[in-house]
Amino acid sequence: MHSPQFSLEVFPPKRNAPVGTIYDTLDGLEGLNPDFISVTYGHGTHSDRSATARIANTVRSEYGIPTVAHLTALYSDHEVVDQALEMFDAAGVFGVLALRGDVIEGQQEVGEFEHASDLVAYIRDRRPNLKIFGACYPEGHIECPSLDEDIRNLKIKVDAGATNLISQLFYDNEDFLRFVEKTRAAGIDVPIEAGIMPVTSAVSVRNMARKNATVIPKALNAMLEKWGDDRESLRRAGIIYASQQISDLVAQGVDGVHLYTMNHPGTTRRIWRNVAPLFREV
Numbered sequence: 075m076h077s078p079q080f081s082l083e084v085f086p087p088k089r090n091a092p093v094g095t096i097y098d099t100l101d102g103l104e105g106l107n108p109d110f111i112s113v114t115y116g117h118g119t120h121s122d123r124s125a126t127a128r129i130a131n132t133v134r135s136e137y138g139i140p141t142v143a144h145l146t147a148l149y150s151d152h153e154v155v156d157q158a159l160e161m162f163d164a165a166g167v168f169g170v171l172a173l174r175g176d177v178i179e180g181q182q183e184v185g186e187f188e189h190a191s192d193l194v195a196y197i198r199d200r201r202p203n204l205k206i207f208g209a210c211y212p213e214g215h216i217e218c219p220s221l222d223e224d225i226r227n228l229k230i231k232v233d234a235g236a237t238n239l240i241s242q243l244f245y246d247n248e249d250f251l252r253f254v255e256k257t258r259a260a261g262i263d264v265p266i267e268a269g270i271m272p273v274t275s276a277v278s279v280r281n282m283a284r285k286n287a288t289v290i291p292k293a294l295n296a297m298l299e300k301w302g303d304d305r306e307s308l309r310r311a312g313i314i315y316a317s318q319q320i321s322d323l324v325a326q327g328v329d330g331v332h333l334y335t336m337n338h339p340g341t342t343r344r345i346w347r348n349v350a351p352l353f354r355e356v
């Protein structure tokens with residue numbers, strides 16, 4: 075029987091947040107038993123570069139869940155990447171999500187890694203047995219002139235050694251399914267997990283959609299219009315919307331679903347309660 079992967083993303087608490095907040099998140103996710111949890115990486119030269127490895131280690135050693143560590147390349151040199159990989163080894167991660175990272179205005183790029191594919195090739199050379207995840211964009215990456223060109227660039231990333239892909243958020247499953255079809259036609263045959271971000275606030279949906287050129291379908295727009303100022307109702311509607319997206323994707327034979335938890339375990343649990351029977355026998 076087809077059994078899709080189910081994974082979650084968490085991010086390290088902000089520098090000045092109490093240390094315990096990540097435990098609140100992870101305690102709240104306990105019992106969901108995802109296939110893995112991925113931990114994001116603070117981008118830019120001023121971020122705490124050891125936070126990802128620390129949280130990944132906590133997830134694996136204290137909660138017994140396999141972990142993937144994110145790593146960005148644009149503002150890192152080879153030495154920083156080597157140090158990160160050593161920290162990830164010590165944390166026992168089974169995979170790295172190798173990213174370019176966003177361009178930060180006013181910050182000088184290091185120039186050793188131009189694209190994520192450069193980082194993938196570097197990691198593949200140094201850690202031949204590690205799983206290497208890459209990001210992909212069902213509606214095309216915002217900087218790329220066309221989806222077809224973005225998929226050609228994605229092929230370079232996979233040929234460099236990426237073994238798995240996780241998608242950017244999207245709100246219309248048709249966009250994701252069309253994208254998967256195009257990637258398969260382009261000769262990309264690694265598993266692609268669908269990234270799902272539950273709607274929790276109208277402002278953040280609109281901001282994310284603007285930043286990533288994500289289309290907001292009519293049904294979602296109606297929700298934002300109706301409950302934009304009523305956070306709790308919007309959260310409830312968002313749980314239903316995400317659950318329906320996931321159920322449809324599973325029915326369409328998706329390789330996996332990656333839920334962006336935004337460190338909100340309550341919302342994540344409610345969605346999982348709705349969709350869990352579609353993933354495993356319960």
Ligand code: FAD
Nearest residue numbers: 114115117144173174175176189190209215218224227242
């Ligand atoms: P790339 O794959 O390098 O693509 C970036 C652009 O360059 C695209 O337009 C692409 O078409 C083009 N391109 C790629 N290769 C080539 C090539 N060889 N020649 C010419 N053009 C090329 N950001 C963080 O800071 N921390 C995180 O933890 C984080 N986690 C993420 C997780 C997921 C699942 C996703 C989808 C995104 C995440 N991001 C994170 C955001 C990510 O860093 C940005 O989306 C960034 O703008 C692109 O990163 P990338 O790895 O996809 O870049």
